[in-house]
Amino acid sequence: MSNDNVKERVKKVISEVLKMNIDEIGDDANFIFDLGADSAQSLELIAGFEEEFDIEMDEDKALEIQSVSDAADFISTYL
Amino acid sequence: MSPKSHLREHMEKIFYPESVAVVGATKVPGTVPHDIIHNILKADFQGIVYPVSPKEKFIAGAKCYKYIVDIDDPIDLAIIVFPSSVADMALEQCGNKGVKSVIIISAGFREVGGKGIEKEQKILEIADKYDINFIGPNCLGVINTDPKSMLNASFARKMPEEGTIGFLSQSGALCTAVLDYAQAKHIGFSKFISFGNKADINEIDLLRYLKDDPKTKVILMYLEEVSKGRELMDVAREIIKDTGKPILAIKSGRTDEGASAAASHTGSLAGSDLVTDAAFKQAGIIRCNNIEEMFNKAIAMAYQPMPKSNNIAIITNAGGPGVLTTDAAIHEGLELAKFSDQTTAVFKKYLPKTANIKNPVDVIGDARADRYKVALSQALKDVNVDGAFVILTPQSMTDIDTIATEIVNVAEQYDKPLYASFMGEADVASGIDILQRNKIPHYSLPESMCKSFATAYKFENHKLNEIDRTELYNDVDKESARKIIDDAIKKGKKILPENEADRVLETYGIPVPERKLVTSAEEAAKVAVDIGFPVVLKIMSEDITHKFDVKGVVIDLHTEKETKDAYESIMHHVTKFRPDAKIDGILVEKMVPKGQEVILGIKRDPAFGPFIMYGLGGIFVEVFKDVSFRVAPIDKNVASEIIEETKSSKMLHGTRGIEPADVDALQNTLIRLGQLAVDCPQIKELDINPLIVLEKGKGCFVADANIML
Incomplete structure (x- = not known):
């Protein structure tokens, strides 16, 4: 699966969890600083990524993910 | 460390901003960002508030900005409430926006260790780059009750009353307890500051600010660790000397366990408590054991004139409490004033025959406000009296509220301290409320009242805590002492041999007995004669730390023969017990007489x-x-x-x-x-x-x- 494809699916999850338009989500957007995710939503995002990609991520490392690009790179290591 | 060249200017904007941006604001009730913005709005802040939120359009009717840099107007103060993971991004944008004064509320920095330490370092670097000064991180925020500002930039539950006490705290949670305690007793604050990890602005900077703050009369401090002890002592002395403002402090971590808890709480190392005790004393800082004691003392100094002497008058409507108060007063070093003839005459004329007109004055159980008024006014009028304690017990005819009001009226007429103790709970509550609202220090127990007066008296009369440097000795030979020590360090020594230690002490004029190192029994006897008997012989070897263990010391030698024998005996035993030891010789020393x-x-x-x-x-x-x-x-x-x-x-x-x-x-x-x-x-x-x-x-x-x- 290409990185771009992963990014698009990451954005899809983000738009669902944060209830925002997918077009508003830039590749480098920080979940908290740019998109306004709160702590509960950060956990929901991780759960959303795991479900979308059918993977189980290391929770500590997953919580360090802050942007779309970071998430795509990290998820790719599981695919 | 961020620069502090514009610190004063930046701190002024923290307390008196005209525009505040809350960076990371949300609409979610029960969260810190939500409560901070609502506290600012509720407190009747005299400036403009700009919520900065990535996803909200409006918060509490105010338009939100996605980023602080999107705000067109200048921002005096930014309050960062984002989580620590993005606090650096928020601070960087503050720098780009030209904001110089910041409060970082977010936790998750040095106090959590590991990556938190790196995060704190990062925000310090950003602050340095943009010449920003900030309070925090990991703090409750800042409150300024000055009507010119009315800023409640904190997530405390309430805005305190305006007052003259400046409060600094390293613990945010303690601040909320203090605010609650203070509200119940109508204790007001000038500035209320939680400074958390004090990564940039620390207690010393804040003390300097409060020194010049005209609204602050008394400074209170809660510290978990002191990192710059000497500076703290200097600034405390400066404040007391230049302004006469008392500083009261609680320094937690008195026990080893407490110190260890403090270390994990604020990510700091707690120093030795006994030294802190001594240093505070030397600097004139009044150390308190708990919040109650601190406020008991603080209200005495904040509300009333400072005592000119320790001569007090006690006015009571009950004999027992009068005696209790007398005991407590004497225990605290206070004295019962001897009333003038005129005072005695007034008491005789206006008080019942059964009243005790000597100090403590007992106006008798059926006393009402008029009797209290006469006794109290006359006592304060007396030149022999420099302070008064009013004791009240609630009896069926006691008009508690009227008496409280009368105390307030009398206090206003005299420039002498007046404290009260309305003993009891339910019946006296409304009277206490009158006293507290009108800044008459009230104490449930006479002991606390006497202790507080004594503290105020001692402070007022021992303000100068500076070392008199003229009393230091000029005849000390610093260079020689340093040379002996440096030579030893160069040779890798961790402990100075006794004769060298004695030489160091001698260079500072510290008297050591006359002595000489010898290498033969004959020389030992000759030296003993020269310096005079009795003498002591001690083995000198860098390899031998415990001289007694190798029988390397013989004392109380009175003759040449004894000295020679002792020399041989020491050499015999030392070479037997420690054949490997390199021996420099034996020290012949004048034996110090008993004392x-x-x-x-x-x-x-x-x-x-x-x-x-x-x-x-x-x-x-x-x-x-x-x-x-x-x-x-x-x-x-x-x-x-x-x-x-x-x-x-x-x-x-x-x-x-x-x-x-x-x-x-x-x-x-x-x-x-x-x-x-x-x-x-x-x-x-x-x-x-x-x-x-x-x-x-x-x-x-x-x-x-x-x-x-």
Whole structure:
């Protein structure tokens, strides 16, 4: 699966969890600083990524993910 | 560390901003960002608030901005409430926006260790880059009750009343408890500051700010660790000297367990508590054990004039409480004023025949407000009285609220301190409320009232805590002492040999017995004759630390023969027990006559630097731990304090069968030791155990000394 494809699916999850338009989500957007995710939503995002990609991520490392690009790179290591 | 060249200007904007941006605001109730923005709006803030939120359009009717840089208007103060993971991004944008004053509320920095330390370092670097000064991180925020500002930039539950107490706290949660406590007693604040990890702006900066704050009359502080002890002492002395503002402090971590808890709480290392105690005392900081004690003392000094003397009058409507108060007053070093003839005449005329018109004045159980008014007014009018305590017990005819109002009226007419104790709970509650609202210090217990008065009196009369440097000795030979020490360090020595330690002490005029190193029995006997019997012989070898263990010491030698024999005996035993030891020779030393044994020492504290230890010597030191401490250098006054503070000081002044000792010589030695501690930072630790203090006029001598490098 290409990185771009992963990014698009990451954005899809983000738009669902944060209830925002997918077009508003830039590749480098920080979940908290740019998109306004709160702590509960950060956990929901991780759960959303795991479900979308059918993977189980290391929770500590997953919580360090802050942007779309970071998430795509990290998820790719599981695919 | 961020620069502090514009600190004053930046701090002014923290307390008196015209525009505030809350960076990371949300609409979610029950969250810190939500409560901060609502607190600012509720408190009638005199400036403009700009919520900055990545996803909200409006919060509490105010338009939100996605980023702080999107705001067109200048921003005086930014409050960062984002999580620590993005606090650096928020601070970077503050820098780009030109904001110079910031409060970082977010937690998750140094206090959590690991990556938190890196995050704190990162925000410091950003602050440095943009010349930003900030309070926090990991704090509750800042409150300014000045009507010119009315800023509640905190997530405390309430805005306190306006007052003259400035409060600084390293713990945010404690602040909320303090605010609740204060509200119940109508205690107001000028500034209320939670400074958390004090990564940039610390307690010293805040103390300096409060020094010049015209709204602050008394400063209170809660500290979990002191990192710059000397600076803290200097600024405290400066505040007390220049403004007369008292500083009261709670420094937690008194126990080892408490210190360890404090370390994990704020990510700091707590210093030795006994040194903190001593340093606060030297700097004039009034150390308190708990919040109640601190506020008891603070309201006395914030609400009422400072006592000019310790002569007080007690007015009571009950004999028992009058006696209790008298006991407490005497225990605290106060004195019952002797009333003038005129006062006595007025009391005779207006008080019932059964009233006690001497101090404590008992206006009798059926006293109503008029009787209290007469007694109190006349007592305060009396030139022999410099303060008054009003005691009230609620009896069926006692008009509590009227009496409280009368106390308030009388207090306004005299420039003398007036405190009250309405004893009880339910019936006296409304009277207490009147007193508290009108700034009459009220105490549930007479003991607390007397203690608070005594604290105010002592503070007012002992304001000058600076060391008198003219009392330091000019005849000390710093260069020679340093040379002996540096030579030893170059040779890799960790402990100075005894004869070198003695030489160091000698360079500072600390009396050591006459002595000489010899290498033969004949030479030993000759030296003994020269310096005079009796003498002591001691083995000198860098390889031998415990001389007694190898029979390397012989004392009380009175003849040449005894000296020669002792020399041979020592050499025999030492070569037998330690054949590997390199022997420098044997020290022949004049034996110090009998006297009182005390111990003196130098140690170093990470926060306060070199300090002096003093205590009772001999075997009792371990049992009684009768020791006291002071930060070096010290002058005559402090040297006297350090001695008198110990229980054993009475022995030095002479007691049954013991002649008074040469306390002057002891004081001089303590002063000289303090100078040595400051001048030679290479000395890690020094112990003189014992110092023999001879009878008055005969001096003192070091019997044994160790210097660790």
